[in-house]
Amino acid sequence: MAFQTYSLFVLSVIMISFGHVENRLNLLQLQNDIDKLKADFNSSHSDVADGGPIFTERLSSWTERNERRIILSQIISMYLKMLENTDRSKTHVRNIAEELHTLKESLSDGSKKIEDLKDLTKLQMSDLKIQRKAVNELFSVLQKLGDTSSSHKRKRRQFQRLCKS
Secondary structure, three states: OHHHHHHHHHHHHHHHHOOOOOOOOOHHHHHHHHHHHHHHHOOOOHHHHOOOOOOHHHHOOOOOHHHHHHHHHHHHHHHHHHHHOOOOOOHHHHHHHHHHHHHHHHOHHHHHHHHHHHHHHHOOOOOHHHHHHHHHHHHHHHHHHHHHHHHHHHHHHHHHHHHHO
């Protein structure tokens, strides 16, 4: 039962975060499809609880809307990858996959940001050419960081003033 609540919660968070709680979406039907998928995966097995949740735990530290789009886009990709190896002849698998594909399409910016992060990890920072380029960009990067932090400080001061009023 806890796993049922967990998977519906994850999908609900994903859909609400991206404004996909539309009339065409029937959460009850999706819950039924998820229940069938759980049976396919034997998700009531005792080892499911080992180590705690794999997705919802990570969602708690991603609080900004744009941040959530990034992490949720990655989570959706992982669900789709998991479903690639399942029996697509089953209606409930197709329904879930279609809904996830629809959500993924609406998150193309989040997917692009994930790819940017992956590309950054592949940079060979020991390469002299990369180092030269990085040094040339250092001041601009620090300026952007300064712009971001001063914006957060300004918002915090405005919020504090509102609270005192």
